[in-house]
Amino acid sequence: MSILSMTKTLFKSIVHGPYTQLYPIKPRENFERTRGSIENDIEACIFCGLCVRRCPTSALKIEKAEKLWSIERMQCIQCGYCVEVCPKKCLHMRNEYTTPNTIKVKDEYVDARVSDN
Amino acid sequence: MGKRTVIPFGPQHPVLPEPIHLDLVLEDEKVVEAIPQIGYIHRGLEKLVEKRDFKQYTYVAERICGICSFMHGMGYCMAVEGIMEIEVPERGKFLRTIWAEVSRIHSHLLWLGLTADAFGFESLFMHSWRLREEVLDLFEQTTGGRVIFSVCDIGGVRKDIDAEMLNTMVSVLTRMEKELRDLTDVFLNDMSVKHRTVGVGVLSKEKAQETGAVGPMARASGISVDMRTLGYAAYKHLQFEPITAEAGDSYARMEVRIGEVYQAIELIRQCVELIPEGDVITKIKGNPNGEHFIRLEQPRGEVIYYVKANGTSFLDRFRVRTPTFANVPALLETLKDCDLADVPILILTIDPCISCTER
Numbered sequence: 042m043s044i045l046s047m048t049k050t051l052f053k054s055i056v057h058g059p060y061t062q063l064y065p066i067k068p069r070e071n072f073e074r075t076r077g078s079i080e081n082d083i084e085a086c087i088f089c090g091l092c093v094r095r096c097p098t099s100a101l102k103i104e105k106a107e108k109l110w111s112i113e114r115m116q117c118i119q120c121g122y123c124v125e126v127c128p129k130k131c132l133h134m135r136n137e138y139t140t141p142n143t144i145k146v147k148d149e150y151v152d153a154r155v156s157d158n
Numbered sequence: 159m160g161k162r163t164v165i166p167f168g169p170q171h172p173v174l175p176e177p178i179h180l181d182l183v184l185e186d187e188k189v190v191e192a193i194p195q196i197g198y199i200h201r202g203l204e205k206l207v208e209k210r211d212f213k214q215y216t217y218v219a220e221r222i223c224g225i226c227s228f229m230h231g232m233g234y235c236m237a238v239e240g241i242m243e244i245e246v247p248e249r250g251k252f253l254r255t256i257w258a259e260v261s262r263i264h265s266h267l268l269w270l271g272l273t274a275d276a277f278g279f280e281s282l283f284m285h286s287w288r289l290r291e292e293v294l295d296l297f298e299q300t301t302g303g304r305v306i307f308s309v310c311d312i313g314g315v316r317k318d319i320d321a322e323m324l325n326t327m328v329s330v331l332t333r334m335e336k337e338l339r340d341l342t343d344v345f346l347n348d349m350s351v352k353h354r355t356v357g358v359g360v361l362s363k364e365k366a367q368e369t370g371a372v373g374p375m376a377r378a379s380g381i382s383v384d385m386r387t388l389g390y391a392a393y394k395h396l397q398f399e400p401i402t403a404e405a406g407d408s409y410a411r412m413e414v415r416i417g418e419v420y421q422a423i424e425l426i427r428q429c430v431e432l433i434p435e436g437d438v439i440t441k442i443k444g445n446p447n448g449e450h451f452i453r454l455e456q457p458r459g460e461v462i463y464y465v466k467a468n469g470t471s472f473l474d475r476f477r478v479r480t481p482t483f484a485n486v487p488a489l490l491e492t493l494k495d496c497d498l499a500d501v502p503i504l505i506l507t508i509d510p511c512i513s514c515t516e517r
């Protein structure tokens with residue numbers, strides 16, 4: 042039984058200084074595997090709709106005619122299932138998060154290339 | 159008999175991370191009875207199996223709880239694998255075991271912090287969570303997420319951990335273990351901590367049996383019950399004994415959980431030594447048809463999963479019985495005859511996870 046058992050830890054932290062980081066002055070480095078946000082390399086996308094069908098939160102939509110692929114950022118749970126099923130491997134999980142927001146953000150990707158035929 | 163007063167406790171209370179309501183019947187300062195009420199955060203996750211197919215549901219199952227997320231995902235996957243008779247590759251099983259044990263460390267450190275917070279020892283709380291942060295970093299490095307991992311899949315795991323990272327994990331945990339000794343020394347030996355925990359909320363072995371307590375709650379009352387001894391995943395290859403204590407009070411429950419943190423570090427070491435090379439996932443074909451029942455040991459105790467499938471991609475029924483749900487009767491038992499001031503600590507010593515309980 043002791044009343045001073047915490048002293049060692051306390052002295053150590055006084056010597057060590059703060060364990061926390063002065064965010065945002067010193068931003069946090071993400072790890073390589075960090076599941077941050079989904080990117081689409083839209084030029085490679087064939088608008089097959091597989092990702093849309095598999096997404097557990099219905100965050101994705103495509104308009105095949107307009108060559109439009111969109112993602113509801115606040116709805117996406119970064120599970121990575123869409124990345125796994127995409128046949129063209131054009132989806133990619135970045136290790137950067139999207140900026141925090143107070144409104145629902147929808148990102149649209151349009152394939153602007155003119156088709157050959 | 160003194161005058162009886164009823165004090166409502168919760169659903170919002172500084173000590174409760176999640177909402178549960180108790181009507182405390184008091185005689186002077188003593189609690190004579192507690193009547194619980196849940197239902198504040200029911201999300202209908204079991205019903206959702208009808209709307210999400212069985213593969214999508216893997217990601218939903220994980221989100222039943224923010225602390226045992228890995229084990230919820232793993233339990234669901236194991237149940238579906240049981241129906242489809244899929245054999246998970248050995249490496250996959252070892253990786254599951256590693257992540258499950260890291261989850262246990264993370265959960266118990268979280269609990270230690272919350273308990274310190276409940277008896278007002280703020281610096282102890284901060285230091286427990288500081289160490290937990292390192293564990294969360296290990297998770298982020300290996301899975302990509304801090305508390306929700308999305309790595310467990312039907313048939314195995316979706317990500318491998320290379321040998322270098324496995325060694326890093328062991329060295330981080332070994333370094334952490336040293337710091338943890340200083341910290342757990344405070345929990346186990348400090349006078350002010352002992353004052354709040356020793357002899358408080360005693361649950362006898364008989365009462366623990368009778369109320370069906372599970373996990374650390376049962377083990378602290380001298381019942382040696384641990385589902386890991388069933389040998390699921392890679393546990394059959396590992397050497398360990400369930401950690402028990404005899405006293406059955408809040409101190410014993412703390413002792414058991416602290417012991418389990420060290421045990422988990424040791425189990426991870428064993429896994430890293432024994433892990434074989436090879437695939438981490440088996441490809442699955444078709445839809446499940448049949449039913450399966452499975453039991454796992456979560457940080458909070460035994461959890462039960464039941465899955466019934468009908469051959470389509472949507473399941474018929476999915477049922478989870480979480481450890482907190484099983485421990486609520488035991489909690490009510492410990493609350494009898496306790497002081498009003500001890501109620502917050504007693505509620506915390508079952509390590510309540512209300513979101514799990516209500517699903």
Ligand code: SF4
Pocket residue numbers: 081085086087088089090091092093103126127128129130131132
């Ligand atoms: S699965 Fe891939 S190719 Fe198909 S629509 Fe989605 S992003 Fe495009």
Ligand code: SF4
Pocket residue numbers: 079095096097098099100101112116117118119120121122123124
């Ligand atoms: S990461 Fe998951 S939730 Fe997000 S868009 Fe892809 S499938 Fe949907």
